[in-house]
Amino acid sequence: MKALIVYYSRTGKTRGVAEKLAGKLNADITEIVDLKSRKGPLGFVGGAHDALKKLTTEISPISYLPENYDIVIVGTPVWADNMTPAVRTFLAKYPLRGKRAAFFCTTAVSGIDNTLATMAELAMPPTVAANLGLTQRDLKNAALLEERISNFLKGLPR
Numbered sequence: 001m002k003a004l005i006v007y008y009s010r011t012g013k014t015r016g017v018a019e020k021l022a023g024k025l026n027a028d029i030t031e032i033v034d035l036k037s038r039k040g041p042l043g044f045v046g047g048a049h050d051a052l053k054k055l056t057t058e059i060s061p062i063s064y065l066p067e068n069y070d071i072v073i074v075g076t077p078v079w080a081d082n083m084t085p086a087v088r089t090f091l092a093k094y095p096l097r098g099k100r101a102a103f104f105c106t107t108a109v110s111g112i113d114n115t116l117a118t119m120a121e122l123a124m125p126p127t128v129a130a131n132l133g134l135t136q137r138d139l140k141n142a143a144l145l146e147e148r149i150s151n152f153l154k155g156l157p158r
Contacts, residue, residue, distance in 0.1 A: 001157060003027035004064050007075035008086040010038050010047065013106045013139055014077050017132075020149060021073060021104070025156075028069070033060040034086040051079035056089040071100040071129060071156060074119060081111035083119055097124040102156060104132035106139060130155030 005022045008031070009015035015031070022029040035058040038047045050057065066072045074096075076087040083105070103119045105112055112133030120128050132152040138144050 001025075002068075002070045003073060003156075004066060004069040004071070005029040005073045005075065006032060006062060006064075006066070006090060008032040008034065008077070008084050008090070009075075010043075010077060010084075014075050014104075016139075017104060017106060017134060017149070018075050020145075021075075021153075024149070024153060025073075027073070028064050030063040032062065032086045032090050034084070035059060036085075047084065048080040050085045051082040051088075054082060054088065055085050056092060057085040059086050059089050059093070062090070062094070066094050066096060066099060069099075071102065072096055073102045073104065073156075074123075075104045075106075076115065076119070078105050078107035078111035078115045081114050083115050087119070088122065091119065091122040091124075095124040099123075100127045100129050100157060102128065102130045102132075102152070104134065104152065106134045108136050129157055 003025045005018045005027050007018035076083040105115045116131045
């Protein structure tokens with residue numbers, strides 16, 4: 001199975017999960033780069049506002065094209081109970097129609113179900129193989145994180 005991991009990460013938490021998944025799957029990995037600065041407190045507030053309003057943003061072209069893969073795994077942090085504008089833009093710009101896809105998100109506490117459901121809807125709809133939502137508690141506990149990732153990987157096609 002040829003897999004691609006596509007993710008956006010502001011603080012590095014989602015990047016860390018993406019890198020773990022890529023290592024376990026021997027997958028290609030590419031970061032979604034938001035051309036709007038999301039750094040610092042103002043970037044955080046602006047990002048939450050844009051996510052709440054379900055806005056898109058400008059992103060850089062990605063390194064690998066989803067159509068060249070058997071499965072595409074897309075990851076995002078949760079902002080204001082929604083996916084990030086960069087991931088919303090990616091899903092609009094690179095539809096996963098007819099693809100196998102899986103989604104993951106990282107969050108402080110809430111918004112997992114809404115975010116994962118909306119990602120699947122916007123993906124035009126692909127065949128969703130698996131979903132993974134991780135809270136700060138999951139990310140801070142190495143054993144729990146490994147267990148959650150292992151369970152997610154079991155849901156992926158071989």
